[in-house]
Amino acid sequence: MTKEQSESKGDNGEEDELKWKVGDRVYALWAGNNSFYVSTIAEVNETEKSVLVTWDDADTSHRKVPFSQVMRPSDETTAWSRARIEKRATVAETKNKGRCLFTNEACEAGSVVFVERPLLVALPAVAPLLWQCLQKLHEAAPLNLGTVTFHFAALVSVLTLEKADIDIIRDKYVPEPDEEPNEDVTRILKALQDAPLDGQSSKIRTLDAKGFQRLVSAWRYNSFGHHKEDGLVLYNRISMCAHSCDPTCCWSYGDEDAFVLRSRMALEKGGELTISYLQDEDLLKSTAVRQQKLLNWKFTCACPRCCLTVDVGRGVRCQRCRVGVLYPKVPSGGFESCKVCGGNCTPEDTQMLLRMEEDYVARVETLDKKDLDDVQIVYQAALDIFEKHWILYVMDTILWEGLRPKNIMEAMEHQRRRIDFHQHYYFRPTFILAWCHEELGDSMAQTWPSRKWHLQQEFQRAYHMLSILCGTTHQYTASPYHKLWQATNSASNETKAA
Numbered sequence: 171m172t173k174e175q176s177e178s179k180g181d182n183g184e185e186d187e188l189k190w191k192v193g194d195r196v197y198a199l200w201a202g203n204n205s206f207y208v209s210t211i212a213e214v215n216e217t218e219k220s221v222l223v224t225w226d227d228a229d230t231s232h233r234k235v236p237f238s239q240v241m242r243p244s245d246e247t248t249a250w251s252r253a254r255i256e257k258r259a260t261v262a263e264t265k266n267k268g269r270c271l272f273t274n275e276a277c278e279a280g281s282v283v284f285v286e287r288p289l290l291v292a293l294p295a296v297a298p299l300l301w302q303c304l305q306k307l308h309e310a311a312p313l314n315l316g317t318v319t320f321h322f323a324a325l326v327s328v329l330t331l332e333k334a335d336i337d338i339i340r341d342k343y344v345p346e347p348d349e350e351p352n353e354d355v356t357r358i359l360k361a362l363q364d365a366p367l368d369g370q371s372s373k374i375r376t377l378d379a380k381g382f383q384r385l386v387s388a389w390r391y392n393s394f395g396h397h398k399e400d401g402l403v404l405y406n407r408i409s410m411c412a413h414s415c416d417p418t419c420c421w422s423y424g425d426e427d428a429f430v431l432r433s434r435m436a437l438e439k440g441g442e443l444t445i446s447y448l449q450d451e452d453l454l455k456s457t458a459v460r461q462q463k464l465l466n467w468k469f470t471c472a473c474p475r476c477c478l479t480v481d482v483g484r485g486v487r488c489q490r491c492r493v494g495v496l497y498p499k500v501p502s503g504g505f506e507s508c509k510v511c512g513g514n515c516t517p518e519d520t521q522m523l524l525r526m527e528e529d530y531v532a533r534v535e536t537l538d539k540k541d542l543d544d545v546q547i548v549y550q551a552a553l554d555i556f557e558k559h560w561i562l563y564v565m566d567t568i569l570w571e572g573l574r575p576k577n578i579m580e581a582m583e584h585q586r587r588r589i590d591f592h593q594h595y596y597f598r599p600t601f602i603l604a605w606c607h608e609e610l611g612d613s614m615a616q617t618w619p620s621r622k623w624h625l626q627q628e629f630q631r632a633y634h635m636l637s638i639l640c641g642t643t644h645q646y647t648a649s650p651y652h653k654l655w656q657a658t659n660s661a662s663n664e665t666k667a668a
Contacts, residue, residue, distance in 0.1 A: 190211055190214050190221055190237065190240065191211065191214060192211055192212065192213065192214060193210065193211065194210070194211045194242075195208070195209075195210055195243060196208075196209060196210070196211060196221075196223070196240050196241065196242060196243070197209070197240070197241050197242075197243060197643075197644075197645045197648055198221070198223045198235040198239060198240045199235055199239035199240075199648075199652060200225070200229075200231075200232050201232040201235075202231060202232055204649065204652060204653060205645070205648075205649040206241070206645035206646075206648040206649055206652070207225060207226065207227070207645055208225075208226045208243075208645065209223035209224055209225045209226060210223065210224045210226075211223055211224075211240075212224045212233075219236060219237045219238075220234055220235060220236050220237060221234075221235055221237070221240055222234055222235075223235055223240075239652070241643060241648060242643075243425070243643070246282050246285065246424070246430060246641050246643070247285065247424030247425045247428060247430060248285060248424065248425050248428065249285050249286060249287035249424065249425065249426070249428040250284050250285050250286065252406075254284070255284045255286060255407055257274065258273065258274055258275060258283060258284045259271050259272065259273055259274060259283065259284060259407060259443060260272050260273075260274055261407075261410050266472070267412050268343065269343070269410060270410065270411070270412045270442055270443075270444075271407065271410040271411050271412070271442070271443040272440055272441065272442050272443060273433075273437055273439065273440065273441050273442075273443055274439065274440075275439055276436075276437060276438050276439045277433035277436065277437040277441070278433065278436055279433055279434065279435050279436050279638050280432060280433065280637055280638035280639075280641070281432065281433050282430060282431070282432055282641070283419060283431040283432060283433055283443060284407070284431055285424055285428050285429065285430050285431070286405050286406065286407055286408055286428060286429045286431070287405075287426065287427070287428050287429075288403045288404065288405055288427050288428075288429070289331075289335055289338060289339065289404045289405055289406050290323070290326065290327055290330065290331060290335070290339075290403070290404050291396065291401065291402075291403050291427050292319070292322060292323035292326045292327070292389075292393075292401050292402045292403070292404075293396060293399050293400075293401035294322075294399070294400060294401060295399075296326050296330065297322075297325070297326055297329060299365075300322065300325060300326070300329075300362075300365075301318070301322055303361070303362065303365045304318040304321060304322050304325075304358065305318055307357070307358065307361055311357075313354045314352065314353075314354055315354070315390065319400070319401060319402050320386050320389045320390045320393075320402070321354065321355070321358055321386055322401075323389040323393065323401075323402045323404070324382060324385035324386045324388075324389055325362075325374060325377075325382075327339055327385055327389075328373050328374065328377055328382075328385070329373055329374070336385075338406055339385060339388045339389070339392075339404065340381075340384050340385065340388060342388040342391070342392045342409055343388075343391055343392060343409075344384065344387040344388055344391055345387075345391065345467075345468035345469070346387070347384075349383055349384070349387060350380070350383070351379035351380055351382065351383040352383065355379055355382050355383045355386060356379055358382075359374070359377065359379055359382060362374050362375075363375060388404075389402060389404060391467055391468075392404060392409040393409075394429075396427070397423055397427075403427055403429075405429050408421075408429050408431060408445075411431075411443050411444055411445045412442070412444050413444065413445065413446060413447040413448075413464065413467070413469075413471060413473075414444035414445075414446065414471070414473040414474075414475075415446065415448070415453055415457075415460055415471060415473045415475040415476055416473055416474055416475045416596075416598065417434060417444045417445045417446045418433060418434055418435055418437055418441060418442060418443060418444050419431050419432060419433055419434055419443050419444060419445050420432050420434045420445070420599070420600075420638070420639045420640075421445060422639070422640040422641075422644065422646075430640070430641075431443070431445075432638070432639065432640070432641070434598060434599060434638065434639070435598070444473075447464065447467060448460060448463055448464070450600045450601055450602045451567075451602060453596055453600070454483070454560055454563055454591070454592060454595060454596060454602070455483070455560045456481055456483050456484050456560055457475070457476050457478070457481050457483075457500060458481075458500075459560075460476065461476065475596075478500065479499060479500055480497050480498070480499055480500065480506060481497060481498055481500050482497050482558065482594070482595060483558070483559065483560045483591075483595040484497060484498050484527065484559055484560065485497055485556060485557045485558035485559050486498075486505070486523050486527070486555060486556055486557070486559070487554070487555060487556065487557050488508040488510065488511060488513060489513075489515070489519055489523075490508065490511050490513035491508060491510050491511035491513065493510045493511070494508035494509055494510030494511060494513075495508075495509075495557045495558055496508055496515065497558075498524075503520070503524065504520055505520060505523070523555070526555060527556075527559075527561075530548075530552055530555070530556070530561055531561055533548055534548065534561045534564055534565060537565070537568065539568050539571070539572065540572075542568075542569065542572045542573065545565055545568050545569060545572070546569065548565065549562070549565045549566075549569065552565070558591060558594055558595070560591070560595070562587070562591070563587075563588060563591040563592075563595075566584040566585075566587045566588045566591070567584075567588060569581070569584045570584040570585045570588060574613070578613055578616060578617055579617065581613065582610060582613050582614070582617070585606060585609065585610045585613070586610070588606055589603065589606050589607065589610070592606065599635040599636075599638045599639055600635075600639070601636075601639060601646075603635060604631075604632045604635035604636045604639065604646075604650075605632065607628045607629070607631040607632040607635070607650075608628065608629060608632035608649065608650045608653070610628050611624075611625050611627075611628030611629045611632065611650070611653060611657075612653070614628065615653075615657070622657050622658075622660060625653075625657040626654060626657050626658055629650045629651075629653045629654035629657060630650075630654055632650035633647060633650040633651045633654055636650065
């Protein structure tokens with residue numbers, strides 16, 4: 171960890187160890203996997219220079235941790251005031267996307283744009299009787315959205331928030347602002363008229379169906395799933411961030427469900443603040459797949475990646491020279507000329523390759539991850555047709571995870587291929603890419619512990635990416651840094667001994 175993480179300056183300018191006390195909230199290294207986790211100090215042993223921690227997840231192992239493996243959470247995880255956020259970011263109307271969020275200041279890659287507290291965290295514990303009532307309705311006849319969480323969050327908004335905050339939620343983006351109440355909304359309101367809700371039913375009984383529908387849609391299109399429990403979280407300014415498949419920002423959770431927004435790349439003043447509504451793994455799939463997934467939000471993405479005329483995540487081997495890789499033109503459906511032999515696909519070959527691609531995509535979607543033999547058969551067959559294709563990446567991921575406990579050498583090859591594809595198709599820092607490097611470093615430490623330079627390289631790449639994604643003092647970042655420190659110290663000691 172950095173000097174700022176492990177030490178502080180004394181009055182005389184010399185560096186002193188941080189003084190820990192019982193009750194301090196810290197990140198501590200769990201020896202089970204050499205990663206940092208949130209915990210609370212239960213005991214301090216100054217003689218042994220160690221602490222006894224209570225892990226947040228209630229795990230009872232590896233509770234004794236040396237001072238050198240404990241660090242304070244960063245101030246960057248504490249929510250800002252609304253006034254401070256308004257000073258940093260501005261909502262402005264755009265020509266094609268409606269209202270979006272823009273930075274008022276230039277940002278370096280990895281810098282905090284702002285940290286926002288939730289407008290509301292809608293968890294079952296907030297209104298348990300209401301949650302139980304909705305669950306019973308859903309069990310009797312499933313709601314069209316497949317879950318009660320959006321309706322529950324809308325009702326909790328009415329029960330717990332002031333009118334000003336409810337109006338903020340109603341003002342959020344919805345695809346159909348004048349949407350009429352659907353059958354689920356009508357059914358729920360009718361069922362709740364006589365439901366025992368601990369004296370809270372009066373607010374619900376006066377809720378009109380159209381207002382309820384608007385709140386449900388606002389939660390559906392603007393909220394985040396809670397990262398620990400079955401519930402939703404809604405933020406004010408964060409919800410104004412538009413989607414991009416090449417987002418300018420990334421995020422992580424801070425204190426008390428605060429949303430820490432960071433710049434993924436350098437931004438000029440006035441630059442748009444975008445995030446991905448998709449998971450990181452979805453950003454590694456084809457434009458067509460991403461567009462299909464984004465239909466859940468009822469818009470068509472027009473980000474720079476989606477507007478490319480060639481999709482380099484769908485490579486096929488040249489049928490003529492078998493060396494070059496052909497990429498499809500979008501949206502025409504043809505293929506580029508081979509850059510090795512200069513050959514072009516005939517219309518017949520083009521149709522054949524596109525049909526085969528559809529067949530393999532469907533096959534990969536139905537793979538049983540536990541049946542590694544079948545996955546390997548499909549993978550070997552696909553390698554004869556595809557190269558630099560996202561379906562190979564998906565199978566490389568399955569094989570890396572499945573083979574790692576059984577055949578680490580073969581698993582590492584699949585991990586390298588995952589890294590190669592990620593860097594080829596989307597070379598921005600992502601949690602997936604950072605963890606790929608860290609996991610590869612872990613495997614190499616197990617297989618070739620003497621290759622210190624290679625371990626250092628993998629852990630260093632993971633550390634620098636995670637520094638951008640969640641800051642230098644985040645528990646995720648501390649993990650590869652600690653491993654890098656161990657590998658560097660070990661290499662240094664071996665050099666001195668020699």
